[in-house]
Amino acid sequence: MNRTVRILVIDDDVDFVKAITKVLQSRPYEVIVAHDGKEGLEKARSEKPDLVLLDILMPKVDGFGVAEQLKKDQTLSRIPVLALTSFSDTYGQPFAFEVSDFIQKPVSPKDLLAKVEKHLERLG
Amino acid sequence: MKPLTSRASRLLMLSGMGASLGGLLISGGAIHLGLPVMLGLFVGTMVGPFTGGNEAEWARHLEKLLKGERDRFMGILNSLEEGVIIIGPDRIIRFMNPSMARQFGDGTGIRCHKHLHGMEEPCQGFCKLPDVVKGATERWERRFADGTVYEIVSSPFADSDQTPCMLAAYRNVTREKLIELELMELSQIKSDLLLEKTRELELISKDVDKLREEKRRIIRFLSAITHDLRAPLSATQSCLWAIRDGYAGPVNDEQKDLLQRSTRRIDGLLALISDLLDIPRMEAGLLVQEMVELSFNDVVERSVDSVERLAKEKHLTLNVDLPEVTPVICGSSRRLQQVLINLLSNAINYTEQGGISVRVIATEDELRVEVADSGVGIPPQDLPKLFQDFFRGSNVKSDGTGLGLSLSRRIVEVHGGRMWAESPCPETGEGSKFTFTLPRKTDTGKTVGSRAASDAVSENQV
Numbered sequence: 001m002n003r004t005v006r007i008l009v010i011d012d013d014v015d016f017v018k019a020i021t022k023v024l025q026s027r028p029y030e031v032i033v034a035h036d037g038k039e040g041l042e043k044a045r046s047e048k049p050d051l052v053l054l055d056i057l058m059p060k061v062d063g064f065g066v067a068e069q070l071k072k073d074q075t076l077s078r079i080p081v082l083a084l085t086s087f088s089d090t091y092g093q094p095f096a097f098e099v100s101d102f103i104q105k106p107v108s109p110k111d112l113l114a115k116v117e118k119h120l121e122r123l124g
Numbered sequence: 125m126k127p128l129t130s131r132a133s134r135l136l137m138l139s140g141m142g143a144s145l146g147g148l149l150i151s152g153g154a155i156h157l158g159l160p161v162m163l164g165l166f167v168g169t170m171v172g173p174f175t176g177g178n179e180a181e182w183a184r185h186l187e188k189l190l191k192g193e194r195d196r197f198m199g200i201l202n203s204l205e206e207g208v209i210i211i212g213p214d215r216i217i218r219f220m221n222p223s224m225a226r227q228f229g230d231g232t233g234i235r236c237h238k239h240l241h242g243m244e245e246p247c248q249g250f251c252k253l254p255d256v257v258k259g260a261t262e263r264w265e266r267r268f269a270d271g272t273v274y275e276i277v278s279s280p281f282a283d284s285d286q287t288p289c290m291l292a293a294y295r296n297v298t299r300e301k302l303i304e305l306e307l308m309e310l311s312q313i314k315s316d317l318l319l320e321k322t323r324e325l326e327l328i329s330k331d332v333d334k335l336r337e338e339k340r341r342i343i344r345f346l347s348a349i350t351h352d353l354r355a356p357l358s359a360t361q362s363c364l365w366a367i368r369d370g371y372a373g374p375v376n377d378e379q380k381d382l383l384q385r386s387t388r389r390i391d392g393l394l395a396l397i398s399d400l401l402d403i404p405r406m407e408a409g410l411l412v413q414e415m416v417e418l419s420f421n422d423v424v425e426r427s428v429d430s431v432e433r434l435a436k437e438k439h440l441t442l443n444v445d446l447p448e449v450t451p452v453i454c455g456s457s458r459r460l461q462q463v464l465i466n467l468l469s470n471a472i473n474y475t476e477q478g479g480i481s482v483r484v485i486a487t488e489d490e491l492r493v494e495v496a497d498s499g500v501g502i503p504p505q506d507l508p509k510l511f512q513d514f515f516r517g518s519n520v521k522s523d524g525t526g527l528g529l530s531l532s533r534r535i536v537e538v539h540g541g542r543m544w545a546e547s548p549c550p551e552t553g554e555g556s557k558f559t560f561t562l563p564r565k566t567d568t569g570k571t572v573g574s575r576a577a578s579d580a581v582s583e584n585q586v
Contacts, residue, residue, distance in 0.1 A: 013355055013358075013359050015356075015359040015360075015363060016355075016358060016359040016362055016363075018363070019359065019362035019363040019365075019366045020362060020366075022366045022371045022372055023366050023369075023371045025371075026371050057351050086350075086351065086354050086355065086358055105354075105358040105362070106357070106358045106359075106360075106361030106362045106365065106390075106394070107362045107365070108365055109365055109366055109369045109371060110369070
């Protein structure tokens with residue numbers, strides 16, 4: 001990979017964002033932060049990130065809305081979107097929207113980095 | 125209106141007869157015909173033709189004829205059920221037939237208002253006499269003080285002395301009126317009842333709307349409270365993990381130990397919040413929305429997978445005995461796994477030697493799921509309290525929330541099944557055995573399944 005990987009984190013919880021930024025910055029990743037769905041969509045369009053970490057429950061546009069908009073936009077639809085969910089999805093409950101993967105909150109650093117790497121590798 | 129038609133025809137007959145009596149024919153208006161014409165009409169029919177003779181014989185014959193006619197008409201009047209009355213222009217009753225006299229008392233020679241209505245003055249407002257003597261026919265109803273109702277047809281009538289009088293036929297219609305009234309009352313009662321039921325239905329549907337709104341309110345409330353309770357813990361935990369794992373600089377063993385203790389407590393708190401909030405969610409019937417048709421063997425296998433590591437760590441065996449053909453039931457895969465994982469991790473927690481066995485027995489009506497262990501077992505005094513909220517066993521040290529079993533039983537019950545515990549396990553004579561059943565009927569599964577789709581999002585957000 002020639003250039004720095006850019007990861008867009010869309011989450012309204014600044015403390016949580018700080019925690020995962022610390023973890024992500026242990027790798028050669030540039031972290032872009034957006035604090036609500038609307039700002040997230042704007043930054044996705046202007047910054048063209050390599051991967052999006054997306055919170056589900058957010059003010060203005062929620063995670064479902066952001067994921068839907070990203071899928072609709074041809075220039076953004078191929079960006080992997082990893083949903084940050086604070087409810088348990090370990091029981092195989094299907095979700096009503098399309099994302100590449102799920103990362104459960106609270107986020108374990110190991111799990112976060114493993115999933116991010118996996119989806120970045122897929123992009124080549 | 126059938127009765128009216130027959131009534132009308134009978135009254136017409138009556139007026140015809142009354143008229144014939146006085147040697148006149150009255151029909152509707154007033155057509156007067158002379159006596160000879162009338163007699164001529166009846167000659168042939170009554171006593172046979174006169175076949176010659178002198179004047180005295182002719183007179184006798186006429187007299188016989190007249191008497192015959194009179195007797196005949198009197199007979200008719202006497203046997204009439206209707207009352208017939210003739211009232212003069214001075215309002216004095218000139219004639220009453222026996223039926224009229226029976227019903228009102230004989231009042232011949234007395235003024236009609238006095239005799240019939242007990243009033244000194246002529247009936248104000250509804251006396252028909254002035255109009256009738258001038259030639260009008262009136263058909264009307266009158267209610268008497270005692271409640272009797274008469275249908276009266278009053279026609280003009282020239283008495284034998286040619287005085288313009290009023291001939292009235294009285295028919296007692298009290299019974300018919302009562303029936304009519306009863307019918308009206310009945311139909312009123314019917315429409316009242318209908319109205320009442322409609323109102324009741326409206327109230328019920330309002331209640332249903334209220335309940336639905338209440339349910340939506342509970343979902344929103346739980347959704348908000350879950351998020352607000354979990355989010356700070358989630359952020360804290362994520363920060364602590366990041367520190368613990370060295371992403372904010374090197375951590376020594378002592379710091380690591382303290383961080384480990386903190387994160388474990390937060391894990392416990394997060395689990396408690398989930399379990400606590402599961403109870404009202406279960407009670408609000410939200411679980412039903414998750415139910416779909418599912419293959420039960422998959423549920424068991426996934427649950428076993430997630431506890432396998434725990435069993436291996438304690439060197440416990442984990443036996444799984446499933447039906448060859450997977451039973452299909454209607455339920456929530458997520459929640460049933462929650463039940464199985466809870467029973468399996470309890471079994472692993474309370475067992476130091478031997479192992480755990482899971483067995484699924486499928487009968488025609490239900491599934492029977494047994495989780496047995498070779499552990500410490502449950503003291504007899506604890507068995508009845510096992511499924512109570514926040515109950516913790518007296519012989520074990522547990523860091524669980526104390527809600528696992530009570531939630532599991534609730535989940536099974538929402539699925540229409542039962543759950544119970546035995547200790548020692550009847551088959552092995554050691555440890556304990558937890559059993560739950562699930563009904564196999566999937567006929568309601570379709571409707572439940574389709575409802576699940578529309579509410580899936582709201583449940584996911586809780």
